[in-house]
Structures are given as structure tokens and as C-alpha cells.
Amino acid sequence: xxxxxxxxxxxxxxxxxxxxxxxxxxxxxxxxxxxxxxxxxxxxxxxxxxxxxxxxxxxxxxxxxxxxxxxxxxxxxxxxxxxxxxxxxxxxxxxxxxxxxxxxxxxxxxxxxxxxxxxxxxxxxxxxxxxxxxxxxxxxxxxxxxxxxxxxxxxxxxxxxxxxxxxxxxxxxxxxxxxxxxxxxxxxxxxxxxxxxxxxxxxxxxxxxxxxxxxxxxxxxxxxxxxxxxxxxxxxxxxxxxxxxxxxxxxxxxxxxx
Amino acid sequence: xxxxxxxxxxxxxxxxxxxxxxxxxxxxxxxxxxxxxxxxxxxxxxxxxxxxxxxxxxxxxxxxxxxxxxxxxxxxxxxxxxxxxxxxxxxxxxxxxxxxxxxxxxxxxxxxxxxxxxxxxxxxxxxxxxxxxxxxxxxxxxxxxxxxxxxxxxxxxxxxxxxxxxxxxxxxxxxxxxxxxxxxxxxxxxxxxxxxxxxxxxxxxxxxxxxxxxxxxxxxxxxxxxxxxxxxxxxxxxxxxxxxxxxxxxxxxxxxxxxxxxxxxxxxxxxxxxxxxxxxxxxxx
Numbered sequence: 001x002x003x004x005x006x007x008x009x010x011x012x013x014x015x016x017x018x019x020x021x022x023x024x025x026x027x028x029x030x031x032x033x034x035x036x037x038x039x040x041x042x043x044x045x046x047x048x049x050x051x052x053x054x055x056x057x058x059x060x061x062x063x064x065x066x067x068x069x070x071x072x073x074x075x076x077x078x079x080x081x082x083x084x085x086x087x088x089x090x091x092x093x094x095x096x097x098x099x100x101x102x103x104x105x106x107x108x109x110x111x112x113x114x115x116x117x118x119x120x121x122x123x124x125x126x127x128x129x130x131x132x133x134x135x136x137x138x139x140x141x142x143x144x145x146x147x148x149x150x151x152x153x154x155x156x157x158x159x160x161x162x163x164x165x166x167x168x169x170x171x172x173x174x175x176x177x178x179x180x181x182x183x184x185x186x187x188x189x190x191x192x193x194x195x196x197x198x199x200x201x202x203x204x205x206x207x208x209x210x211x212x213x214x215x216x217x218x219x220x221x222x223x224x225x226x227x228x229x230x231x232x233x234x235x236x237x238x239x240x241x242x243x244x245x246x247x248x249x250x251x252x253x254x255x256x257x258x
Numbered sequence: 259x260x261x262x263x264x265x266x267x268x269x270x271x272x273x274x275x276x277x278x279x280x281x282x283x284x285x286x287x288x289x290x291x292x293x294x295x296x297x298x299x300x301x302x303x304x305x306x307x308x309x310x311x312x313x314x315x316x317x318x319x320x321x322x323x324x325x326x327x328x329x330x331x332x333x334x335x336x337x338x339x340x341x342x343x344x345x346x347x348x349x350x351x352x353x354x355x356x357x358x359x360x361x362x363x364x365x366x367x368x369x370x371x372x373x374x375x376x377x378x379x380x381x382x383x384x385x386x387x388x389x390x391x392x393x394x395x396x397x398x399x400x401x402x403x404x405x406x407x408x409x410x411x412x413x414x415x416x417x418x419x420x421x422x423x424x425x426x427x428x429x430x431x432x433x434x435x436x437x438x439x440x441x442x443x444x445x446x447x448x449x450x451x452x453x454x455x456x457x458x459x460x461x462x463x464x465x466x467x468x469x470x471x472x473x474x475x476x477x478x479x480x481x482x483x484x485x486x487x488x489x490x491x492x493x494x495x496x497x498x499x500x501x502x503x504x505x506x507x508x509x510x511x512x513x514x515x516x517x518x519x520x521x522x523x524x525x526x527x528x529x530x531x532x533x534x535x536x537x538x539x540x541x542x543x
Contacts, residue, residue: 006351012382019378020369100365103329104382104430105351258287258332 002249004113009106013114014121016101021122032126036075040133043067043194056196056221057228068134069224070193072127072148073155073217079123080156081184084163084248085176088115092167098256108256112249116160123156124149131224140224147223154241155216161244168251192217212240275343276304277356277465278311278328278434282337285323285489297323299489300337305434305465310456312476312497313469314526315486316534321469322362324486325438328467329359342433355383358432360424362439362469366411372422373398373407376429383430390429397425400455417448424452428459435459436467441475453479473527483526487534497526504529 004010021028044064051063091097098115102108131148134140166179190204191197191213197205208214215233222229285298298320305311313321326332328339330346330353339346342356370378373394380390398404401421406414414422424440437456441449456479460466470476476483477497484494493500505524512520 008384009351015381016367016378023369095368096363096365097367099331099361099363100367100379101382103331103354103357103359103361104379105354105384106382107350108331256331258326 002109005107005110009110010113010117012106013101013111014118016097017114017118017122032079032122033129035078036071036126036130037133039071039074040068040130043071047194054196056198059225059227061225065139065225066196066221067194068130068137068139069221070217072130072134072152072220072224073191073213074188074193075127075130076123076152076155076216077159077184077187077213079126080119080159081163081166081180083119083122084116084160085166085170085179086163086173087119088164088252089167089170089173089176091115092252092256093173098252102256108253109249112164112252116157116164116245116248119160119163120153120157123160124152127152127156134224144224148220151216151219151223154237155212155219158212158216158237158241158244161241161248164248165244165251168248168255187211187213209236212237215240275340276306277342278305278436278467279340280304280324280328280337281340283324283327283334283339284336285320285327285332286335297489298327301484301486301489301491302337303484303491303494305467307433307465308460308463309481310460310466310468310479312480312483313467313486314471314473314476314483314530315469316471319486319534320489321486322438323489325359325361325436325467325469328436329357330354355430356433358427358430358435360427360435360437360440362442364419364423366419366423366426368411371408371410372403372414375411375422376426379426380429385430393429393431397428400451400458401425402451417444420444421448421452424455428455432464434465434467438469439471440468441470441472449475473525473530477526485530485533492533500529501526504532 044067048062048064048067053060053062054066056066098108098111101111128145128148131140131145135142135145162179162183166176170176190200190208191211192208193213197208197214200208215236218227218230218233219237221227280301280303283298283301284296286294286296289295301320301324303311313324315321323332327334328341328346330339330350333347341353344353346353346357367375367378376394376397377387377390380393381387398407401424403418403422403425406418411419420440420443424437427435427437435456441452444452453475456466456468468476468479480497482494482496483500485492485500495503501524505528507524509521510524510528512522514520
């Protein structure tokens with residue numbers, strides 16, 4: 001993996017994104033936070049009152065606590081993927097921002113690092129807001145806000161890279177629907193957001209564990225509601241992270257540089 | 259390849275080298291079919307400080323590819339480009355500190371208004387925002403954009419966008435200014451405004467590289483010009499020298515409409531057509 005050419009270059013790109021974010025903070029607040037809040041409310045209150053408690057990893061817990069922590073992982077997936085795919089596609093294809101910055105003393109490599117780190121920062125922020133709501137409503141310990149940070153950042157970097165790779169391979173913005181429906185939604189539905197993966201048939205469990213969201217869910221639940229720690233989840237997460245970051249950067253560079 | 263050194267105003271940088279040097283540049287693209295397409299073949303030229311150099315050629319002649327290699331965005335297949343003495347591919351951070359570039363396509367950052375666009379771009383060159391703000395004011399005045407300073411990019415017409423993009427290339431006070439067809443699609447008065455700013459930059463000692471297919475523009479602005487055809491430079495000389503060399507006559511007759519014949523002095527367009535147009539015919543394209 002190519003490390004940044006200059007930290008300052010990456011920081012400059014990050015700052016560009018951040019200032020756009022601050023300028024339209026109202027829009028971002030709505031689009032970034034309304035979605036997880038809707039899920040929280042619909043499943044926490046609606047489905048939660050139906051189910052009551054469940055068992056995961058030998059631990060009994062309320063469905064409300066279970067789904068709260070699941071929505072953190074879901075937020076990381078959706079926010080990271082959408083910013084890295086649709087967001088970056090617009091910036092690369094329509095706004096040509098990568099092209100206009102990568103002719104200044106900032107290299108394309110650093111532009112792509114800035115893009116990924118920004119996407120991850122934004123998704124991390126959104127997930128931490130969900131966690132904060134969990135803390136306020138007494139579902140998670142206060143400390144979990146801090147312990148979640150490195151996990152949230154790694155996971156959102158992973159999903160942003162997945163999105164950026166998708167953007168690099170898509171000829172048009174419509175083609176981003178393929179990874180969205182074939183990768184993101186199945187993960188959302190089968191990787192432990194709404195029910196414990198161990199409730200799936202054995203064969204499906206193995207498949208679910210191959211996809212990174214299952215590991216993210218498992219680790220989020222370890223940190224927020226104290227479910228047993230599974231070390232292979234860390235390994236799966238790190239392998240995906242490394243592979244996707246390398247793939248996304250390579251694919252995007254190949255797309256832009258002839 | 260013959261190179262004439264007759265031109266006035268040829269200065270060099272402190273180390274005795276031109277601010278922009280393109281040395282045996284070759285660029286091949288890998289195609290899906292597996293074969294390579296050679297878009298630029300062994301192109302060499304230099305642009306001195308205070309010189310305006312034209313890159314002339316029809317569409318597809320390799321002008322834009324050459325410029326993409328000069329900006330360091332595309333790596334050269336062979337050869338090298340030096341900006342301010344640094345190899346732009348090997349040391350992009352250093353070399354591009356000296357480079358102001360206006361792409362042919364629109365690359366304005368639509369998330370920022372006109373003024374912030376310039377200040378933001380300056381930040382990529384580590385220019386403090388107070389300095390950038392002063393420079394931006396000057397540029398906005400020069401390009402007649404003062405009233406548009408707070409306007410969003412989408413509200414600008416094509417001509418205004420182009421002016422802003424040329425202004426943006428100047429915000430870093432570059433040693434080398436590269437413009438890829440900067441006046442395409444502009445009204446005559448706006449074109450003159452861009453010309454004026456380019457000539458001011460040139461007289462400040464900036465090395466200006468201009469790609470164009472407007473021969474009038476090249477003849478008016480360029481101290482020297484390279485005629486590019488199918489990725490190769492056919493000749494480099496001053497416009498006057500090119501006309502003298504390739505058009506032997508003193509008066510050209512041209513039938514502009516049936517029965518209407520204009521008699522005029524030969525110009526760069528005649529050279530361009532002779533060098534590139536006739537070859538098109540010969541090659542049967």
C-alpha cells in the first residue's frame with residue numbers, strides 16, 4: 001500500500017471536505033442522522049415491543065439493546081459506502097475535484113487518502129451519534145463512546161473503500177446500484193444487524209462471517225453491550241480493510257491516470 | 259528537427275535552464291484491444307521565462323496528452339518534463355509548486371463560490387489565505403468577475419466559468435502557466451480579456467504554454483509555436499518564420515465564396531493547413 005506523500009496534502013484535502021460539510025451542516029444533519037434514527041425508532045420501539053428479549057453468544061438481552069448496537073454497524077456500512085461510492089463518483093466524474101486538486105502540489109495519491117479518510121470520518125461521526133443516543137437512553141456505558149472510536153473508524157474506512165472501489169469500476173452512476181443491491185443490502189439483512197447470526201442455518205452462518213459487517217457487528221456488541229469478544233472478527237476486519245483500501249486506490253488511480 | 263533561436267525576450271532561470279522543459283516526451287496509452295496507441299512521440303521543446311509558446315494542432319494531435327504529462331497527471335512512457343528545474347513526474351510536489359494549469363475541461367469545484375474557489379485553490383499551494391484573498395481580488399478585477407465574487411459556480415455562464423478557471427491557474431503566481439485551449443467557445447471580447455491577462459503574465463516573466471487551434475490567437479500571442487500532428491512536432495519557430503518558411507508567396511488568394519476572391523498576406527493558418535491539412539489528404543483520413 002502506498003503511504004501518503006505528505007500528511008499536509010491529505011490534511012488539505014480533508015479540510016476541503018470538512019469546510020463543505022460545515023457550510024451545509026443542516027443538510028448533512030438531516031441526511032446523515034435521520035436514517036439511523038428512523039431505524040432505531042422503528043425497530044427499537046416497534047419490533048422491540050414484539051420480541052422483548054433474545055439470546056446472543058449465550059447472553060440474554062433486550063431486543064432494544066441488541067438493535068441499538070446493530071444500528072451502529074448499519075450506520076458505518078451505509079454512511080461509509082454511500083460517501084465512498086455515490087459521493088466520490090460525483091466528485092470524480094461530475095465535479096472533477098480529484099483532477100483539479102491533483103495538478104497542484106498535492107498528488108492524486110494524497111487526494112485519494114484525503115477522500116477515504118474524510119468518508120471514514122463522516123461515517124464515524126454518524127455512528128458515534130447513534131452510540132451517544134444509546135448512552136443517553138442508558139443502553140451503553142459512557143466509556144463505549146471512546147472505545148468504539150478506533151473500531152468505528154476502521155470499519156468506516158473499510159466500507160468507504162468498498163464504495164470508492166465501486167465508484168472506480170462503475171461507468172455511470174446508475175451502475176453503483178449493483179454493489180448496493182448485491183453487496184450492501186444483503187450484508188445489512190444477513191450480517192447480524194437485526195438478529196443474531198447464530199440463529200441462521202450453519203451454512204449461512206459461515207457465509208455471513210465471510211462478509212465484514214458480521215465482524216463489525218460482533219465487535220460493536222462486545223464494546224457496547226459486553227457480548228463475548230471474538231478474535232477472528234478482528235482478523236476478518238483487518239484483512240478486508242487492507243484489501244479494500246489497496247483495491248480502491250489502485251482502481252481509482254487506474255481509472256483516472258492513463 | 260530545426261529550432262530557431264531568433265526570438266526576443268528569451269530569458270532563463272537562475273540555473274540557466276528554462277522554467278519549462280519537455281524532453282523527448284513519448285506517451286503511449288494501453289488500449290483494451292491490447293495494442294498501444296502512441297499519442298505523443300518524442301516531443302521536445304522548452305519555454306523560456308517571459309516567452310509565450312504555442313502548441314498548435316488539430317484535435318487528436320496530442321496537445322492535451324502533452325499537457326497532461328506536463329501537469330504530472332499522466333506519467334510519461336519515455337522522456338521527462340521539468341518544471342522549475344524539477345522532474346514533474348518524479349518530484350510532483352516540488353515541480354507543481356511552480357505550475358499554474360488551466361485544463362480544457364471544466365474542473366471548477368462547484369462546492370465553492372467564485373471567490374472561495376480561488377482561495378481554496380491557493381491553499382493547495384500552501385498560500386496563506388490573507389495573501390490568497392489579496393491576489394484573488396486582483397484577479398477578479400482583471401477578469402471582470404468582481405460582481406460575481408459571491409456567486410455559486412452553477413450560476414455562471416460558460417464564458418465566466420472559463421475566465422474563472424484561467425484566473426484560478428494564476429492564483430499561485432506560477433513560474434510556468436499552461437493553458438489547454440483557454441479561449442475555445444469564448445466571445446471575442448472575453449477572448450481579448452484573456453489574451454491581455456496572458457500577455458501581462460508573460461511580461462512579468464512567466465513562461466506561458468498555450469495550446470490552441472485558433473491560428474489568429476497563436477499568431478498574435480506566441481513568440482514561438484510548435485506545430486503538432488499525430489503526436490509529432492513538425493516544426494518549431496516564430497509564427498513569422500513559419501509563414502516565411504512554408505508559404506513562399508507574399509500574397510495568398512482565397513476563394514471565400516464562388517466568384518469572390520480575397521487577396522491577403524499569408525498567415526499562420528496557411529502554414530497550419532499546409533502542414534497538417536495536406537497530410538490528412540495524403541494519409542487518406
